[in-house]
Amino acid sequence: MRSATADADLDGCTRAILVAACASAFGDAYCWLAWGSRLADATDDRVAAALLRGDDEALTPSERTLAAWVRQLARDPNRTTADDVQTMRDTGLSDSQIFAVTVFVALRLAFSTINDAIGVLPDAALRTTAPEAVRVEPNTVDLGNREHE
Incomplete structure (x- = not known):
């Protein structure tokens, strides 16, 4: 992941956007709170909460x-098209950066799959320290009511 981050030249805010968007699409409660909180720190609570709910209006065009x-990668990677890749190029990303971003996201999806498969839920500290706007999740994300075991 570090290599993909370096190859794509991703700063902390961009990584938080990527992971929070992934968590919102994939429904990973742990990453939702952890990375939603990081995004809130890098931007503000309102931007983070909106992105987690699929509203990207507060982002720059390239961030959107x-x-x-x-x-798209989280929901149905087989439906990506050459036009989707071209849209990424149009934001100024090189093919190697697009590849690195895609690798980064694929690894995040693998991490989320592991979390879900073994039942990792956000612990009480994460659930209580995340900004309130980030804690209010859509019905598709179950933050659980039990302590992380």
Whole structure:
């Protein structure tokens, strides 16, 4: 993941956008709170909460394109098209950067799959320290009412 981050030249805010968009599309409660909180720190609570709910209006055009790419990869990677890749190029990303972003997202999806498969839920500290706007999740994300075991 570090290599993909370095190859794509991703700063902390962009990584938070990628992971939060992935978590919102994939429904990973742990990453939702952890990375939603990081995104709130990098931007503000309102931007983070909106992105987690699929509203990217507060993002820059290139950030919106990245968030849309992530959601496409998380929901149905087989439906990506040459036009989708071209849209990424149009934001100024090189093919190697697009590849690196895609690798980064694929690894995040693998991490989320592991979390879900073994039942990892956000612990009480994460559930209580995340900004309130980030804690209010859509019905598709179950943050659980039990302590992380």
